[in-house]
Amino acid sequence: MTKIKVKMKKDLITSINNISPLIQEINDTQMKIGRGLQFIDYHAETSLTSIVLLTSDIVSVISVTILLIKYSWVFPVLALFSAIPIIFIRIKQDAAMHEMYKNQYPDVQLANYYLNSLTDRKSILELMLFNAQSLFTDKFIKINRKNMRERTNYFIEHTYKGNLLESIVLMAGNFLSLIWAIYLLYTSPVFTIGALSMVINGIMNAQNNLIAFAFNGKYIYQAILYGEDFWELCEKYLDNNPDYKYFDKVYSIELRDVFFKYPNNNDYTLKNINLKLNINESLGVTGVNGSGKSTLCKVILGVYKPTEGEVFINGENVTGKNYIFADSGVVFQDFIRYELTPGENIYFGSIKKGYNELEIIKAAKKSGAHEFIDKLPDKYYTPVGTLFKNSTYLSGGQWQRLAIARGLYAKGNFVVLDEPNASMDPRMEAILFREFQEVINKKECIGFLISHRLGSTKDCDRIIVMEDEEIIEEGNYEELMTLRGRYSQMYSAQSRLYTEESV
Numbered sequence: 001m002t003k004i005k006v007k008m009k010k011d012l013i014t015s016i017n018n019i020s021p022l023i024q025e026i027n028d029t030q031m032k033i034g035r036g037l038q039f040i041d042y043h044a045e046t047s048l049t050s051i052v053l054l055t056s057d058i059v060s061v062i063s064v065t066i067l068l069i070k071y072s073w074v075f076p077v078l079a080l081f082s083a084i085p086i087i088f089i090r091i092k093q094d095a096a097m098h099e100m101y102k103n104q105y106p107d108v109q110l111a112n113y114y115l116n117s118l119t120d121r122k123s124i125l126e127l128m129l130f131n132a133q134s135l136f137t138d139k140f141i142k143i144n145r146k147n148m149r150e151r152t153n154y155f156i157e158h159t160y161k162g163n164l165l166e167s168i169v170l171m172a173g174n175f176l177s178l179i180w181a182i183y184l185l186y187t188s189p190v191f192t193i194g195a196l197s198m199v200i201n202g203i204m205n206a207q208n209n210l211i212a213f214a215f216n217g218k219y220i221y222q223a224i225l226y227g228e229d230f231w232e233l234c235e236k237y238l239d240n241n242p243d244y245k246y247f248d249k250v251y252s253i254e255l256r257d258v259f260f261k262y263p264n265n266n267d268y269t270l271k272n273i274n275l276k277l278n279i280n281e282s283l284g285v286t287g288v289n290g291s292g293k294s295t296l297c298k299v300i301l302g303v304y305k306p307t308e309g310e311v312f313i314n315g316e317n318v319t320g321k322n323y324i325f326a327d328s329g330v331v332f333q334d335f336i337r338y339e340l341t342p343g344e345n346i347y348f349g350s351i352k353k354g355y356n357e358l359e360i361i362k363a364a365k366k367s368g369a370h371e372f373i374d375k376l377p378d379k380y381y382t383p384v385g386t387l388f389k390n391s392t393y394l395s396g397g398q399w400q401r402l403a404i405a406r407g408l409y410a411k412g413n414f415v416v417l418d419e420p421n422a423s424m425d426p427r428m429e430a431i432l433f434r435e436f437q438e439v440i441n442k443k444e445c446i447g448f449l450i451s452h453r454l455g456s457t458k459d460c461d462r463i464i465v466m467e468d469e470e471i472i473e474e475g476n477y478e479e480l481m482t483l484r485g486r487y488s489q490m491y492s493a494q495s496r497l498y499t500e501e502s503v
Contacts, residue, residue, distance in 0.1 A: 011238055012033075018240050023263070046223070050220050078176050078203070082173025090217075114136045246324055250412075255306075255311055256312070257272060258272075258310070258311070259272065259308040259309055268307070269469055271470045273296065275471065286450075289452065293418075299311070302318075326412050329408055331403050331404050341378075342376070343357070353411050366405065367408055408435070417451075460477075462474065
């Protein structure tokens, strides 16, 4: 069974990987994935066991039926008709229970979120300082009490009533069978007291086998209900492996009249974007939060497809197609913390490149990660995070340096940094952007830097300013400062923190 569950999880993971990132972000998709995993963990094994038992029940029912029909065809018919309502009662119960659990799933997720916040070391401190533990605990208990009330009401309405109805049906079947047996006892010379005893036992066995049939059939029906999300995802995506166009080297990226909005959303998060990136050039993207900077990055990377407009890579129109920049060095704002070793964290930036320890150390030195890695017990082979007993805890800034080293380890010529300096001190920030410019110049790269700290973009070849999902200004640092527009205003506001000496 374990092998089957592993195979099912592998199929589900493959299906998930074939779903476009934009569809994956939809909450309904996430809930289907969660319910699919629950099906594998809690219902798949039970349903397979029930199929085996169901076969045994069918054999037993046939054997008892052959025995009873020797005396009268009425006995198996009565046994069957007293059991059929029970099957339908249980099917109705299971359908109602499935609907209840499906409706409760968002609340269960929210309750788990509150529970994880109350037990996770990263959130415990902040909840304690804000004195919010009791609030989160109350919300967790409130959701669980609500769910418990709904489940209790379900069991009262369906289980108790269902059990009462089942008992009435069985008693009626047994009563009619007994009346018919007594009638045969007085009218049929072959129907004796011994036969009566055998028939009563046979009827009870037939009913028990039919009820067991219904009971095991219930688990199979449950698996069908709870497995609908798993089967839907596998049927839709398992063999639907998207065909990607790979670009080993990027010379130019161009967006023409691009608009973008999320599914089920009427508001655009990008509007009228016209932009071209060229090799040996770095582009700085800045603007207030929510202006569309990260969304623009994901459209350029091919993670999101434009709602309107065209995308050209190296002059080739790739609008609507799946494409990947081979080994692009990307550091997202919400980067992943791989709780493995520092070496593996960096190596994941270029799997094709392989685990090259010298290159890994080189990338770590560029990002400033080597300073703390070199002090770890086993250096680049030390488990980091909180997953293992011997793991070493890292600060947010240290994790960020690992993520940047991962991006710099990539061998591709498209380097993307999305708010890479959020957890860095000014010294490390200055080192990072100096390395960023050196990488662009040495590797014949295209550099794409997103930052709301305007001093970080000062040395970029070009800068664009985004506001209200549009590009409102474009030029180099001198041109934008001379323009005395939005960039100049924001830069002046930040000048106390970012002077020419500190950047």
